Amino acid sequence: xxLSKQTIKETYKSNRFWLIMxxxxxxCQLFYTIxxxxxxxxxxxxxxxxxxxxxxxxxxxxxxxxxxxxxDLRAINGYRNCFYNNYSKHPNDYYRLPxxxx
Numbered sequence: 001x002x003l004s005k006q007t008i009k010e011t012y013k014s015n016r017f018w019l020i021m022x023x024x025x026x027x028c029q030l031f032y033t034i035x036x037x038x039x040x041x042x043x044x045x046x047x048x049x050x051x052x053x054x055x056x057x058x059x060x061x062x063x064x065x066x067x068x069x070x071x072d073l074r075a076i077n078g079y080r081n082c083f084y085n086n087y088s089k090h091p092n093d094y095y096r097l098p099x100x101x102x
Contacts, residue, residue, distance in 0.1 A: 011017050
């Protein structure tokens with residue numbers, strides 16, 4: 001099928017053609033944005049503030065803490081205290097969570 005100049009001119013003047021081009025352009029932009037966001041990583045540096053984290057944090061290297069750290073003991077050992085008793089194995093002995101301070 002060979003397109004004549006007249007057919008091409010009529011196509012470019014058609015509202016339907018430009019509507020289709022706009023829709024295709026919007027979808028291409030949407031997919032490009034989603035693709036770029038999936039490749040992007042964010043580095044965070046906080047000075048003089050606080051961060052609340054829900055989920056997990058992967059840390060490479062060392063972490064210095066110059067303040068207090070809140071630890072959920074119930075998530076670590078199932079008890080709300082750092083001293084806990086294992087009634088089933090040793091009913092009269094209390095255990096503590098090991099803490100290393102440099």
